[in-house]
Amino acid sequence: MYKEVNVSKRIIMTPGPVEAQPRVLRQMSQTIVGQFDPEFLTIMSEVKEMIKIPFGTKNKQAFAVDGTSRAGIEAALIALIQPGDKVLIPAYGRFAYLLGEICQRAQAEIIWLEKEWDAPFEEKEVIEAIKKSQPKIVAMIHGETANGQMQSLAEIGEYCRQNELFFVVDMVATYGGVELKVDDWNVDIAIAGTQKCVSVPSGLSLITYNERVEKVLADRYQKELGLGDDEQSDAYISSNYLDLSQLEKYWSPTPINHHTEATVMIYGLHEGLRLMINEGMENVIARHKYNYEVLRESFAKMNLTFYGNMDTMMPTVLPIMIPKGVDGEAVRSTLLREYGIEIASSFGSLQGKVWRVGNMGYSSQKSNILLLLSAFETVLKAYGHDFDYGAGSIHALQMYQEKNDCAK
Amino acid sequence: MYKEVNVSKRIIMTPGPVEAQPRVLRQMSQTIVGQFDPEFLTIMSEVKEMIKIPFGTKNKQAFAVDGTSRAGIEAALIALIQPGDKVLIPAYGRFAYLLGEICQRAQAEIIWLEKEWDAPFEEKEVIEAIKKSQPKIVAMIHGETANGQMQSLAEIGEYCRQNELFFVVDMVATYGGVELKVDDWNVDIAIAGTQKCVSVPSGLSLITYNERVEKVLADRYQKELGLGDDEQSDAYISSNYLDLSQLEKYWSPTPINHHTEATVMIYGLHEGLRLMINEGMENVIARHKYNYEVLRESFAKMNLTFYGNMDTMMPTVLPIMIPKGVDGEAVRSTLLREYGIEIASSFGSLQGKVWRVGNMGYSSQKSNILLLLSAFETVLKAYGHDFDYGAGSIHALQMYQEKNDCAK
Numbered sequence: 145m146y147k148e149v150n151v152s153k154r155i156i157m158t159p160g161p162v163e164a165q166p167r168v169l170r171q172m173s174q175t176i177v178g179q180f181d182p183e184f185l186t187i188m189s190e191v192k193e194m195i196k197i198p199f200g201t202k203n204k205q206a207f208a209v210d211g212t213s214r215a216g217i218e219a220a221l222i223a224l225i226q227p228g229d230k231v232l233i234p235a236y237g238r239f240a241y242l243l244g245e246i247c248q249r250a251q252a253e254i255i256w257l258e259k260e261w262d263a264p265f266e267e268k269e270v271i272e273a274i275k276k277s278q279p280k281i282v283a284m285i286h287g288e289t290a291n292g293q294m295q296s297l298a299e300i301g302e303y304c305r306q307n308e309l310f311f312v313v314d315m316v317a318t319y320g321g322v323e324l325k326v327d328d329w330n331v332d333i334a335i336a337g338t339q340k341c342v343s344v345p346s347g348l349s350l351i352t353y354n355e356r357v358e359k360v361l362a363d364r365y366q367k368e369l370g371l372g373d374d375e376q377s378d379a380y381i382s383s384n385y386l387d388l389s390q391l392e393k394y395w396s397p398t399p400i401n402h403h404t405e406a407t408v409m410i411y412g413l414h415e416g417l418r419l420m421i422n423e424g425m426e427n428v429i430a431r432h433k434y435n436y437e438v439l440r441e442s443f444a445k446m447n448l449t450f451y452g453n454m455d456t457m458m459p460t461v462l463p464i465m466i467p468k469g470v471d472g473e474a475v476r477s478t479l480l481r482e483y484g485i486e487i488a489s490s491f492g493s494l495q496g497k498v499w500r501v502g503n504m505g506y507s508s509q510k511s512n513i514l515l516l517l518s519a520f521e522t523v524l525k526a527y528g529h530d531f532d533y534g535a536g537s538i539h540a541l542q543m544y545q546e547k548n549d550c551a552k
Numbered sequence: 553m554y555k556e557v558n559v560s561k562r563i564i565m566t567p568g569p570v571e572a573q574p575r576v577l578r579q580m581s582q583t584i585v586g587q588f589d590p591e592f593l594t595i596m597s598e599v600k601e602m603i604k605i606p607f608g609t610k611n612k613q614a615f616a617v618d619g620t621s622r623a624g625i626e627a628a629l630i631a632l633i634q635p636g637d638k639v640l641i642p643a644y645g646r647f648a649y650l651l652g653e654i655c656q657r658a659q660a661e662i663i664w665l666e667k668e669w670d671a672p673f674e675e676k677e678v679i680e681a682i683k684k685s686q687p688k689i690v691a692m693i694h695g696e697t698a699n700g701q702m703q704s705l706a707e708i709g710e711y712c713r714q715n716e717l718f719f720v721v722d723m724v725a726t727y728g729g730v731e732l733k734v735d736d737w738n739v740d741i742a743i744a745g746t747q748k749c750v751s752v753p754s755g756l757s758l759i760t761y762n763e764r765v766e767k768v769l770a771d772r773y774q775k776e777l778g779l780g781d782d783e784q785s786d787a788y789i790s791s792n793y794l795d796l797s798q799l800e801k802y803w804s805p806t807p808i809n810h811h812t813e814a815t816v817m818i819y820g821l822h823e824g825l826r827l828m829i830n831e832g833m834e835n836v837i838a839r840h841k842y843n844y845e846v847l848r849e850s851f852a853k854m855n856l857t858f859y860g861n862m863d864t865m866m867p868t869v870l871p872i873m874i875p876k877g878v879d880g881e882a883v884r885s886t887l888l889r890e891y892g893i894e895i896a897s898s899f900g901s902l903q904g905k906v907w908r909v910g911n912m913g914y915s916s917q918k919s920n921i922l923l924l925l926s927a928f929e930t931v932l933k934a935y936g937h938d939f940d941y942g943a944g945s946i947h948a949l950q951m952y953q954e955k956n957d958c959a960k
Contacts, residue, residue, distance in 0.1 A: 146598050146826045149819045151585050161584050161812050169581040172816070176572050176753060177559050178894050190554050210755060211619045211793060212811040218793045241778025246792050248777065339812055345584060347618060347755055347814030369656065370649025370900070382790055384654050385619060385626045401899075403620040404569055404747050406755030408580070409817070411557045418554045486586050491809075492778070 155507070157516050158488040159289040159317060159461040159500055161339035161346045162507040164412070168344050171415040172408050179405040187414055188395060188405075194417035198319050198342075198425060199334055199352050201326040206352040207395040208413060209386065210406050213316045213337030216349025218246045219386040220333040223353075223361060224281055224310050226379065227251035232279040236264045236295065237288030238491040239314060247283065250382065255279055261288075261494065263453035264295035271303045281310045286324075287317035287458040290491045291451060292500065294318065294458035301330030310356070316340060319350065320420055321432045321460040321504055332357050338409075341432070341460065343505035344416035347409050351388070358392070365389035371401060432459045434547070435508045439501060442517050442540040446524060447531035451498050460508075462501045463490065470529050472499060478526075483519045510544050563915070565924050566896040567697040567725060567869040567908055569747035569754045570915040572820070576752050579823040580816050587813040595822055596803060596813075602825035606727050606750075606833060607742055607760050609734040614760035615803040616821060617794065618814050621724045621745030624757025626654045627794040628741040631761075631769060632689055632718050634787060635659035640687035644672045644703065645696030646899040647722060655691065658790065663687060669696075669902065671861035672703035679711045689718045694732075695725035695866040698899045699859060700908065702726065702866035709738030718764070724748060727758065728828055729840045729868040729912055740765050746817075749840070749868065751913035752824035755817050759796070766800075773797035779809065840867045842955070843916045847909060850925050850948040854932060855939035859906050868916075870909045871898065878937050880907060886934075891927045918952050 156163045177184045188207075195206040209216045221243065225231065231247045233240050234257040247254050255277040259265065274282060282304055287294045297313060304311040312333045315324055320341030326334045333353040339346035367375040368390060381387045385403065394402040420428055436459035440450070443464055451463040466472035472489065476499065479485045488500040501516070517537040525533055564571045585592045596615075603614040617624045629651065633639065639655045641648050642665040655662050663685040667673065682690060690712055695702045705721060712719040720741045723732055728749030734742045741761040747754035775783040776798060789795045793811065802810040828836055844867035848858070851872055859871040874880035880897065884907065887893045896908040909924070925945040933941055 145830065146602065146822075148826070149579055149582065149595055149822050151582050151591055151595075151819070154583055154585055154589070156584060156586060158586060161586065161815065164584050164816070169583075169816070171557055173577040173581045174557065174559050175562055175577075176564060176569050176747075177562055178564060178566060178569065179754075181562070181888070181894065183559055187557055187559075194554065211623065212814065214811050215619065215793045218791065238778045242776070242792070245777035249788060249790050249792055337812070339584075345814060345816035346587075346812040347817055368650070369653035370646045380657060382657050383626065383794070384650070384657055385623045386791070386793065403622050404745070404754040406620065406753060407569065408572070408577070408753035409755055411559070414554075414557050418556070422553065480589070486589065 153484050155485045155512050155515060157502050157507060157512060158486050159340065159502040160337070160504060162343060162502060162504045164345050165343040165416055165419055165506045167419060168412045168415045172412040174411055176407055179407060180399065184407060185399070187410060189397065191410060191414050191417065192395060194414070194421060195350050196352060197421055198324060199315070199326045199336070200324045200328065201352050203326070203352045203354050205358060205392060207391065208410065209349040209351055209391060210403055211349055212346050213335065213349045214242060215386060216335040216337070216351045217243065217314055219388050219391070220312055220335050220351060221246050221283065222250050222382055222386060223333070223357065223388040224312065225250040225252045228253060229281065230255060230277065230279040231281045231283055232257065232273060232277055233283050234265050234270050234273065235259070236293060237261045237285060238290035239285045239288055243283045243285070243314065261291045261293070262451065263456050264293050267296055267299040270300050274303060274309065279309060281312060283312045284314070286313050286315045287322065287460060289317045289461055291494060292457050292461040292463040293452055294322070294456055297329045297331065305330040317460055318458060320428065322458060323429050326352060338413055338416065341505040342413070342416040342420065344412045347406065348413055361389040361392060368402070432503060432508055435513055436462065436503050438513055438540050438543050439503060441543070442536040445532065445539050446521060446536040447529070451494065460502065460504050462503065463494070464499045464501060466497055466499055467529050470524070470527050472496060475523050475527055478523050479519060485516055485519055514540055514544070561892050563893045563920050563923060565910050565915060565920060566894050567748065567910040568745070568912060570751060570910060570912045572753050573751040573824055573827060573914045575827060576820045576823045580820040582819055584815055587815060588807065592815060593807070595818060597805065599818060599822050599825065600803060602822070602829060603758050604760060605829055606732060607723070607734045607744070608732045608736070609760050611734070611760045611762050613766060613800060615799065616818065617757040617759055617799060618811055619757055620754050621743065621757045622650060623794060624743040624745070624759045625651065625722055627796050627799070628720055628743050628759060629654050629691065630658050630790055630794060631741070631765065631796040632720065633658040633660045636661060637689065638663060638685065638687040639689045639691055640665065640682060640685055641691050642673050642678050642681065643667070644701060645669050645693060646698035647693045647696055651691045651693070651722065669699045669701070670859065671864050672701050675704055675707040678708050682711060682717065687717060689720060691720045692722070694721050694723045695730065695868060697725045697869050699902060700865050700869040700871040701860055702730070702864055705737045705739065713738040725868055726866060728836065730866060731837050734760060746821055746824065749913040750821070750824040750828065752820045755814065756821055769797040769800060776810070840911060840916055843921055844870065844911050846921055846948050846951050847911060849951070850944040853940065853947050854929060854944040855937070859902065868910065868912050870911065871902070872907045872909060874905055874907055875937050878932070878935050880904060883931050883935050886931050887927060893924055893927055922948055922952070
């Protein structure tokens with residue numbers, strides 16, 4: 145006889161999934177409505193509009209894909225790729241390789257531009273590589289969760305547009321935590337998730353694309369077999385589940401049946417976006433920025449250093465070098481088991497060398513950060529790291545107290 | 553400024569999505585835990601075991617795919633199909649064409665065996681077609697939601713196994729409502745969803761497969777780029793997101809990173825399966841059967857007839873012929889707008905001719921059925937159908953009252 149799930153309290157300071165907004169979870173406990181119920185169609189149309197705001201876009205198309213972030217990334221790439229198409233992937237961290245993984249399976253010809261993970265690319269390096277390799281698509285990660293680095297995009301986007309390439313950008317780690325300008329940066333398709341700064345449980349991917357992509361999709365659209373065989377295309381997309389041309393019609397005001405929408409997840413998404421927009425995007429971004437400064441300054445006072453170039457770091461993930469002589473996994477598991485605080489390790493060559501502290505969404509709040517810093521000091525000390533005990537946690541407390549005083 | 557979602561009360565008597573168990577929704581409002589949190593790994597391993605029970609299988613492999621039912625169906629088919637492979641699809645309803653849609657995109661050679669939608673196939677017809685066409689895979693729907701018909705599988709499965717074909721069966725509409733015998737019927741891969749008889753919100757697909765399929769997957773497995781390039785295959789699967797060979801390792805006791813698990817949905821799935829198993833599969837199936845008899849007898853007393861062969865109908869969907877002179881859509885929308893009761897229309901040639909009443913999961917309970925029947929009589933009468941007013945609803949009431957008396 146299985147028992148009810150009864151999960152323990154957690155403070156989740158990883159780069160995702162982070163704590164869901166309690167109000168989001170409450171919204172999700174509402175009753176199901178059918179996917180073509182008029183009430184649900186209203187919810188969908190509001191969600192479409194709200195998704196656009198953190199992306200910084202006036203695109204007509206924006207909707208959710210029923211799958212985790214990588215479902216949206218795969219949908220975006222296979223919407224554009226036909227076998228043999230050239231895709232340039234500049235890689236400055238782990239998730240560029242996920243883009244490559246997906247492109248390989250879509251039978252693209254991949255041109256890699258690789259570098260050490262300690263910083264993103266100079267935009268001109270990427271533009272040089274484009275000139276040299278003449279791809280159809282440039283696919284990049286905006287904010288790399290593996291190393292906390294963030295790529296500038298405006299010049300690359302401009303060059304792509306001028307030369308009629310497609311620019312696909314994964315904004316999973318920055319959506320809702322950093323100011324995004326999909327339109328100004330000439331990004332053709334942008335993808336995000338729910339489980340990071342939106343503070344909605346994992347399970348949906350968010351996507352937006354412009355008229356250039358709409359045109360491609362119109363050419364590749366094929367009506368689903370079983371709903372009629374009148375609209376066919378020779379260039380149909382390789383997946384039914386992740387076919388953006390069908391999903392676009394499913395999310396239109398006169399929806400054509402596709403999957404059975406995850407209605408309860410959409411309630412949650414509606415609430416997560418709504419709370420964010422009501423807080424005000426500027427305030428949301430300022431909150432992430434300030435909390436990030438507190439974390440960075442306070443960890444530095446614990447005699448800790450960070451991985452990578454400090455000028456190009458993003459405010460949503462802080463990669464901390466595990467000090468010599470300290471058992472990184474023991475620190476992490478002590479924090480989780482004894483304090484209920486989760487931080488992350490990293491991938492690839494950074495595994496075992498770096499802790500990653502997330503600063504995302506609902507998890508990015510004062511009390512979480514103060515609790516983390518105090519507990520971290522205790523555990524660091526217990527595991528033998530040499531530093532001025534109390535310096536980091538008191539510094540953080542003072543930063544917040546001063547901020548409160550200023551606000552008065 | 554967007555308002556909070558505040559959905560109206562609904563009685564959902566469609567073939568899915570149906571009402572979620574309130575206890576499932578409460579479970580889903582628990583806090584997030586990380587996907588590699590030891591507590592979550594325990595939940596996953598329990599879910600794996602519970603998924604097997606309604607399938608009637610002792611397979612080692614059973615897990616959830618993070619997407620709606622068709623995500624699981626696509627994952628199953630692309631796990632087996634390589635370009636040019638022959639797939640036989642016997643079609644006695646709409647959803648066989650979804651299988652075809654997916655197989656086409658996977659570049660299979662499809663052999664159709666088609667018939668009118670009023671009944672499933674005689675098993676020997678399918679076996680004859682297999683002999684003639686020599687496919688690698690036979691893909692079928694167990695219970696067809698479009699017409700309420702259910703296919704016998706045991707002989708087909710036996711023939712497939714003897715001849716070393718793969719037998720893939722979509723059990724989305726029957727899982728948790730009908731006794732399933734995946735092992736006895738020699739089904740190699742079976743797929744189900746959460747939004748029907750499991751009474752968990754849409755968003756996950758359930759899958760199980762046997763050692764024959766495990767072997768195929770072992771040959772096609774390729775480690776994700778970015779996690780190492782040591783394990784490669786020439787026959788890798790066309791999708792990363794829906795790659796069962798990677799998902800199998802993600803759901804293993806020593807998980808390899810893939811997507812960010814939809815942890816909250818998994819809490820819900822855990823509870824939905826748990827409640828079903830605690831009720832006892834025999835009791836669950838008997839409840840669906842009895843409620844179906846009540847519906848069928850009571851609707852018949854309203855001078856209504858049903859679509860298709862009565863001997864091969866499944867107990868989870870009842871297709872009612874819309875009587876001549878009655879505006880079927882007006883009846884449906886009146887039920888929804890005025891009573892908050894949702895029933896469904898149908899697809900293809902049955903659209904406009906048939907109403908479909910679902911009898912699934914938590915929605916399949918006495919009070920729902922009695923409310924539906926009373927309201928249905930009122931609306932039918934108002935829209936001009938000629939019948940003995942009260943006969944159906946009173947018959948249903950008496951059936952339940954007699955049952956109560958017998959139980960005393």
